[in-house]
Amino acid sequence: MVLKHLPSESLPREKLLNRGSHALSDAELLAIFLRTGTKGMNVLQLADALLSDFGSLRALFTANREVFCQRKGLGLAKYVQLQAVLEMSQRYLSETIQRGDSLNSPEQTKHYLMSVLRDRHREAFYVLFLDNQNRVIAGEIMFEGTIDAASVYPREVVKRALYHNAAAIILSHNHPSGVAEPSQADRRITRRLTDALGLVDIRVLDHFVVGDGEVVSFAERGWI
Structure with missing residues (x-):
């Protein structure tokens, strides 16, 4: 017709x-x-x-x-x-989350991180750096790995957090397999990062794992 x-x-x-x-x-x-x-x-x-x-x-x-x-x-x-x-x-999505508004909504954060990470074919580790009112200072992909894993170095995350004068950070990474369920390795690196950043009084507010259609929050599960 x-x-x-x-x-x-x-x-x-x-x-x-x-x-x-x-x-x-x-x-x-x-x-x-x-x-x-x-x-x-x-x-x-x-x-x-x-x-x-x-x-x-x-x-x-x-x-x-x-x-x-x-x-x-x-x-x-x-x-x-x-x-x-x-x-x-x-x-547009980046601007909506980086205009200086406080990140008070986990759903807003999940939606943004999905747009950044979901369709990547390799695993990427992305960090949001926040001020003391949870306003976004910057967001950076800090590490990229193979389709299965990324090497994450706490020292480098601490250095960037200090560079941005961040008071808190939000961690995130994608699972190219599409399954958002965190692994034991994900939990271990989160603990290492939390401990390292705690030494310089920088808080880890959450770690989000992005899958194909789901985002898992460590904070919502009581792991942070």
């Missing part, structure tokens, strides 16, 4: 304007991004086909360039646009 034959309220752009972006399906949101369809397929049909091929929006967004560009209806220009959109989204 040609889009112009659909009722105006069913068109993705008009639906967004009238009801808000939250009212749109994944296919409708993707259709707005794609803008045009291909021969014999309108943009909504193309969006549906792409989601079916890739399995999800996330899989589409994280596909490598070669796989993305070889799909009919996509290509290098769309790949560049998508990477720009994803980077803007990442920077």
